[in-house]
Amino acid sequence: MTDSELIQLLTPEGERLAHPMYPLDDSEVDLKGLYRDMTLVRRVDTEAISLQRQGELGIWASLLGQEAAQIGSGRALAPADMAFPSYREHGVAWCRGLEPEKLIELFRGVSHSGWDPAERKFHLYTIVIGDQTLHATGYAMGIQRDGADDEAVIVYFGDGATSQGDVSEAFNFASVFNAPVVFFCQNNQWAISESNERQTRVPLYQRASGFGFPGVRVDGNDVLACYAVTRQALRAAREGQGPSLIEAFTYRMGAHTTTDDPTRYRIASELETWKLKDPIERVRVYLARSGQADSGFFEKISAEADELGARIREACRAMPDPAPLSLFDHVYAGSHAILDAERERFAAYLDSFESEGASR
């Protein structure tokens, strides 16, 4: 693909660009806020990885390298918009006001998500690849039926996910029904060990045209471009112009998860190339160079990140295991004879150990 296809408003060198279709004035966006968001979620990520290494978490899926894609799109959401994440969207979670501790809970093995999606306007993490794209489309069909023209939906998925039938079905449903949904594909170049060429022969954003809606490729490491492109796509969705696909071209700088070893399948130089395109560094350079932020600002954010890291560490270590009998909770809305009997029997079984212990 030619570079002109890639929408960019801030180059890796920290140079500010204008784009005819995505005008964005610095006054329209809180770039310092975006810098803060990205820095803090990166700290959440670093902290979680080390907690996993220390045995406090079962696993962690790192967002390293994808901060701009997630924060740019996440901050473009209006409060009423609904977001459907996959399992790596810690940055979007942050934008929706979900406490990082909730994510820690999930990866520690304390809950299966456990927040209220309606309250957060942020659906549960979906681990089965691609499933959530249909949920988002259906939710958007509901918005349409409600005539709620101030709401839109965004759904996140990966490059690998585009191979799933469900994702193609979601594209088609959304198109046929002109549903107000933005498909946000973070193309981080890898699906565990498989590179893009195993998933697609055309640039992913071009898939959209076959389904009859617009698709664009944005520099996924450029927080301003991600913000501008997503804002416009959501606006179009709210205005009744139907779905669109955004391919955020980015890079998974870390391992797939903490159990993965990328040295088995990709060369180190690739990472080095992408490090030069770091999503946070370019914002720092631009903020400093344009005089929008001084060293005091950066020190303040860095101190805030330290505090956040410490807070997460403590919260994680203090997090109690769920009570054994809680495993029977919330399976059904009402009582269920078989389940209830099993709970009762298991409670008695656990008690038998306690009384055994007491008599000793």
Place this chain on the structure above:
Amino acid sequence: MTGKLTLSRAINEGLRRALESDDKVMIMGEDVGKLGGVFRVTDGLQKDFGEHRVVDTPLAESGIVGTAIGLALRGYRPVCEIQFDGFVFPATDQIVSQLAKMRYRSRGAVSLPVTIRIPFGGGIGAVEHHSESPEMFFAHTAGLRVVACSDAAEAFTMIQLAIESEDPVIFLEPKRRYWDKAEVDTATPLSGALPLDKARVVVPGDDVTLLSYGPLVRTCAEAAVAAREDGRSVEVIDLRTLSPLDMPTIAESVDKTGRCVVAHEAPVFGGLGGEIAARVTEACFYNLEAPVLRVGGFATPYPPSRLEDHYLPDLDRILDGVDRTFEF
């Protein structure tokens, strides 16, 4: 050659044998090539047999099984890897509606020798969808053979027998046992191996029959040792095959012991234990001293990993089942 191998390695060796002995055998799945699979079961196979035979597929389970069916129609013998138990469901339409029924629908004209390998079960501290026991969805589907290996020695021969089978085979691998080592006899020809449709007595005993498969076979063997200290002689049988069930082996044991306990990680409700209980009752009714008891997962989704030790039948829960069968 005989030596100690991990279960993961033993399957790898079995796959290698199959690839060597039949050039129609193929391996396909997500991350099975360069990475060698997330559990390294296919480690090194792409390097040795090429990208045409060991195929990293697009990320789509329905696609994997659907194209495996097409390849089988064309004379190939695909071995599909489903990365984790919880991800087989996108492929269930292809498995249940197509793979299982093609022979029947073609009045025997079509054979689909497709093997679907599924790492199954819990106990590894994973997130959702990585610890499930979906075997009964498939055992309930006519046209599929469903087997579960329990240790390295078994896995080595069973995977080869599964690939040789003219029927589609759901091949379940106990993921929390992947790194358990056992002596594996790689010298004896496959023709000398215990057939795929046979169960196997793992620990002989006289007082009670303990049936299991996959990851819990080891736990049951440990339970037998513990029970011996209490003066109870437990016969442990590794079912190996869930569909069909090897009823003669099971009935012979229960006729001798008069007691039977079935243990599996899958929920008790609608689980294999119920089917076995009914069949044992029919086959051994006059020799039974107690009803067949079941120890298994609860009627809940698989819980968050910090609760899985409570969900999974462990040594104590299995021994509790054994004890209860003596209360009648």
